Amino acid sequence: MKINMVCPLCKNTEHSEFFRDKRRVYRRCGNCQLVFVPAQYFLSPAEEKAEYDLHENHVDDPGYRQFLARLADPLCQRLENSSNGLDFGCGPGPALAQILSEKGHQVALYDPFYRADPACLNKEYDFVTATEVVEHLHDPAFELERLWSLLRPGAWLGVMTKLVVDQQAFANWHYKNDPTHVCFFSRETWSWWASAQGGELEFAGSDVILLRRPR
Numbered sequence: 552m553k554i555n556m557v558c559p560l561c562k563n564t565e566h567s568e569f570f571r572d573k574r575r576v577y578r579r580c581g582n583c584q585l586v587f588v589p590a591q592y593f594l595s596p597a598e599e600k601a602e603y604d605l606h607e608n609h610v611d612d613p614g615y616r617q618f619l620a621r622l623a624d625p626l627c628q629r630l631e632n633s634s635n636g637l638d639f640g641c642g643p644g645p646a647l648a649q650i651l652s653e654k655g656h657q658v659a660l661y662d663p664f665y666r667a668d669p670a671c672l673n674k675e676y677d678f679v680t681a682t683e684v685v686e687h688l689h690d691p692a693f694e695l696e697r698l699w700s701l702l703r704p705g706a707w708l709g710v711m712t713k714l715v716v717d718q719q720a721f722a723n724w725h726y727k728n729d730p731t732h733v734c735f736f737s738r739e740t741w742s743w744w745a746s747a748q749g750g751e752l753e754f755a756g757s758d759v760i761l762l763r764r765p766r
Contacts, residue, residue, distance in 0.1 A: 584737050603643075606642065616650060627656075636680065710761075715737040
């Protein structure tokens with residue numbers, strides 16, 4: 552049976568079943584290698600927010616700050632002093648923005664559920680961060696291209712998301728069990744996307760991706 556859908560990242564029509572469990576089917580794009588959940592399994596906005604409201608990520612939580620430091624530290628090593636950035640998908644407790652502010656940077660906040668300020672998406676920045684965000688995107692092609700467009704020449708996009716390794720690891724992967732996680736990237740996916748944008752790509756950790764816009 553022909554599956555009438557396209558990859559949400561590269562819009563390719565060639566994809567195949569990668570895995571399935573009792574709740575969902577996961578498909579993998581033959582072009583960009585994104586593993587994605589078909590739209591029929593998406594939660595409604597109200598259901599999605601209810602899941603996010605269960606998260607307890609507090610600004611002053613030492614463990615959470617240590618987790619975010621895995622992105623903040625390598626990003627700050629690449630930023631000039633007093634850089635201006637955006638934390639996209641900051642959630643109700645913008646801990647990463649607090650960490651970056653403590654290091655002397657200015658950080659605007661945007662979140663579609665908690666801080667939906669469209670003015671933040673009409674500016675240019677020295678950096679944009681998206682921590683534990685891209686796996687939630689229903690339209691990653693649109694959202695990532697929008698974030699890329701907010702970067703000044705030579706600016707950085709810093710992403711944190713767990714990466715797909717292979718089918719065997721995916722089968723036992725807790726990350727796929729979150730019903731709000733619908734897009735799963737791999738190193739190959741990020742390499743494809745960076746190449747498509749003409750950007751530089753660095754893997755600063757097992758789940759930390761840094762992309763630089765050309766000067």
